[in-house]
Amino acid sequence: MNALTKAINLFWQSSIGKKLIVAITGAVLVGFLVAHVGGNMLIFAGREAMNDYAYFLHHFLHGAGIWIFRGILVVAFVLHIVATIALTKQNRAAKVENYENEATNVASKSSRMMIWSGLTVLAFVVFHIFHFTVRVDPELAGMKEPSGRHDVWGMVIVGFQKPLVVLFYFVGISLLCSHLSHGIASIFQTLGWRSRKSSEAINKLGLALSVVLWLGFLSIPLAASVVGFGTDEMEMPVTDVADVAEENR
Amino acid sequence: MNLTLKVWRQKHANDRGTIETYDAKNIPGEASFLEMLDIVNEQIVQSGGEPIHFDHDCREGICGMCSLTINGVPHSKEKGITTCQVHMRKFKDGDTIWIEPFRGKAFPVVRDLVVDRSAFDRIVSAGGYISVRTGSAEDANSLPIPKDSADSSFDAAACIGCGACVAACKNASAMLFVGAKAAHLNLLPQGQPEKDKRVLAMVRQMDSEGFGNCTNHYECEAVCPKQISADVISKLNRDYAVASTKEAFK
Numbered sequence: 001m002n003a004l005t006k007a008i009n010l011f012w013q014s015s016i017g018k019k020l021i022v023a024i025t026g027a028v029l030v031g032f033l034v035a036h037v038g039g040n041m042l043i044f045a046g047r048e049a050m051n052d053y054a055y056f057l058h059h060f061l062h063g064a065g066i067w068i069f070r071g072i073l074v075v076a077f078v079l080h081i082v083a084t085i086a087l088t089k090q091n092r093a094a095k096v097e098n099y100e101n102e103a104t105n106v107a108s109k110s111s112r113m114m115i116w117s118g119l120t121v122l123a124f125v126v127f128h129i130f131h132f133t134v135r136v137d138p139e140l141a142g143m144k145e146p147s148g149r150h151d152v153w154g155m156v157i158v159g160f161q162k163p164l165v166v167l168f169y170f171v172g173i174s175l176l177c178s179h180l181s182h183g184i185a186s187i188f189q190t191l192g193w194r195s196r197k198s199s200e201a202i203n204k205l206g207l208a209l210s211v212v213l214w215l216g217f218l219s220i221p222l223a224a225s226v227v228g229f230g231t232d233e234m235e236m237p238v239t240d241v242a243d244v245a246e247e248n249r
Numbered sequence: 250m251n252l253t254l255k256v257w258r259q260k261h262a263n264d265r266g267t268i269e270t271y272d273a274k275n276i277p278g279e280a281s282f283l284e285m286l287d288i289v290n291e292q293i294v295q296s297g298g299e300p301i302h303f304d305h306d307c308r309e310g311i312c313g314m315c316s317l318t319i320n321g322v323p324h325s326k327e328k329g330i331t332t333c334q335v336h337m338r339k340f341k342d343g344d345t346i347w348i349e350p351f352r353g354k355a356f357p358v359v360r361d362l363v364v365d366r367s368a369f370d371r372i373v374s375a376g377g378y379i380s381v382r383t384g385s386a387e388d389a390n391s392l393p394i395p396k397d398s399a400d401s402s403f404d405a406a407a408c409i410g411c412g413a414c415v416a417a418c419k420n421a422s423a424m425l426f427v428g429a430k431a432a433h434l435n436l437l438p439q440g441q442p443e444k445d446k447r448v449l450a451m452v453r454q455m456d457s458e459g460f461g462n463c464t465n466h467y468e469c470e471a472v473c474p475k476q477i478s479a480d481v482i483s484k485l486n487r488d489y490a491v492a493s494t495k496e497a498f499k
Contacts, residue, residue: 007497015422015462016452016489087462091420094354094461100268101255101347103321105417107466112419114464186465192487195480 015090016190018083023190025080026183030209032073033180037216044223047153047233051145054152081122088115111182117175124172131159157234160224169221177214181207250276250342254289256301257349259358266358268347271301278338282325283308283315285337286348302361308333310474313409316416317362318349323413323472331411331474351412353421355459366412368458369426373410376450377430379439392438402436405429407475414469414477420461425469427455428481435488445492452489 011017039057042050057066110117132155135141140159143151160166184206188194194202223229252273259266273289280288283305290300306314315332319325325335340346348362356364405428414425431451434440440447463482470479 003499004497007493010453011493011497013456014452014489014493015456015460016486017493019462019486020490087464091422091461091464094421094459095352095419096354097352099318099321099347099349099352100257101321101349103326105322105326105468105471107419107468111464111466182465189465189479189483190463190486192483192485192490194483196478 015087018087019190021079021083022087023187025076025083027187028072028076029080030180030184030187032076033176033213034209037213040216040220043153043156043220044229047145047151050153050156051149051151055149077125081118084115084118108182110178114179114182117179121172121176121179124168124176127168128172131165132156153230154234156220157224157230160221161231163225166221166225170218173214173217176217177210180210180213184209250278250337250340250344252276252285252340252343253345255345255347256362257358258301258361259350260360262357262359268349276337278336280337281308281333282317282319282335282337283333302359302363304363305333310334311409313411316351316364316366316411316413318347318351318416320347321349323351323416324411324474329474329476331409334474351416353412353415353418353460355421355423356412356415364412366410368460369410369412369423371458372423372427372451372454373430375454376443376447377434379434379443381439394438398436401480402433405432405436405477405481408433408473408477409475411474413472413474415460417468417472418461418463419466419468420464422463422469423455423458423460424463424482424485425473425477425479427451428479428483428485429477431488432481432484435484444488445495448485448488448492449496452485 012021039053042053060066061068104112130136132140135155137159140155143155143158145151160169185194185199185203186206188198188202224231254271254273255268256271257266258269271289271293273285274292276285276288283303286301286303293300304314304316306312308315310331310333313331315324317324317332319332319335324330324332325339327335327339350356350358350362350364351366355368356366359365408426408429410426410430412426415421415423431448434447435444465479467479470477
């Protein structure tokens with residue numbers, strides 16, 4: 001056991017060890033984002049589809065499933081942040097004195113602001129969790145379907161009626177996707193799966209996935225706030241919603 | 250041609266150092282970059298000043314001794330060549346050229362443009378070798394080596410250890426150098442017995458020297474005078490993951 005803890009410690013101490021942790025946790029988080037954006041698209045399928053999906057997420061494995069996933073995500077998220085902050089500190093220390101006349105040859109803007117896009121995304125995620133998961137706004141927390149289930153669909157539409165909230169989502173998601181445009185391809189390089197032969201395909205995959213996620217995530221706040229998607233339905237008193245749903249059937 | 254030089258001057262390792270401006274007059278286009286500095290130094294010496302100190306040796310692009318960051322790019326923006334192979338015809342009359350030492354905490358400035366790159370030697374000492382009794386040469390073809398392995402190994406072995414990769418990296422990471430030195434041996438059958446030990450030892454030495462971590466910007470690959478591919482970094486990452494996992498459960 002002692003040898004194993006020593007090996008884990010050496011792994012954490014090493015530059016490549018921490019980078020491997022960043023890559024693996026990054027891959028877990030990208031996987032989560034893909035599932036998240038897929039689920040989000042149910043907004044456009046209507047209130048029932050969205051709320052059924054939300055109900056399923058909260059009740060599969062007798063309600064334990066969501067906590068297992070939340071646990072995995074929190075561990076991945078914390079490790080990703082702790083390792084990148086440690087790496088960034090070392091990187092700053094390794095280049096104490098920089099050039100008076102600096103030049104960049106190939107590195108993209110996104111790749112050079114990873115720590116800042118990452119920390120902004122951290123702030124965004126905290127806001128997002130308080131907004132739609134913890135629901136600190138009593139108006140959003142109190143939204144119920146006639147059956148008594150929490151009305152996730154309505155909460156999202158109402159939640160995006162404030163322009164400042166939409167603006168913060170726009171900035172947060174855009175920086176997240178800038179982060180991913182470098183991050184996804186980097187996962188392959190750090191895990192040792194990138195080569196001259198595959199680098200172009202990997203870079204394109206990273207960019208394409210970032211753009212798809214950006215469009216997918218932003219389509220909802222923009223649809224709700226700019227296009228007015230779902231707002232007709234939300235202007236009705238909540239008691240009438242059951243009748244509308246009945247009529248639709 | 251006449252040029253304005255902005256040169257880093259630093260009397261000794263603990264001196265603060267500063268950029269000083271020099272006029273380089275009547276520089277022929279066929280002069281190499283180092284010959285241009287020789288001409289400027291002659292003018293400085295004639296006027297009683299201290300010449301600009303810089304590293305150089307073979308001046309043929311093969312020894313890895315010359316350095317210099319020219320206009321922010323190690324070995325200048327010309328692709329695939331060292332500073333000694335850069336010719337002044339690449340510049341225009343009236344240009345201002347910034348000349349700075351290779352930067353990185355693990356490459357301390359000794360004087361002016363001369364930096365101490367012995368950290369690289371210590372990394373190679375840690376594992377960049379094969380411990381076998383060599384004896385006399387083996388018969389040809391007694392040890393079969395696949396063509397693609399031989400080619401990749403040869404590409405990695407082209408590294409001359411100049412340190413441009415560290416100088417170009419925003420984190421002063423030595424991953425391209427260490428990746429090249431490790432891949433060179435790890436790709437060959439002779440390198441197999443010590444592969445894991447080599448990777449762990451070289452990476453640990455690299456970390457202890459104070460080099461930064463790779464953030465996959467590929468600036469190193471862009472400036473490498475021997476055009477070594479960042480594939481060697483990818484391979485080093487993979488080999489390290491395997492070696493450290495084996496070490497943990499051994």
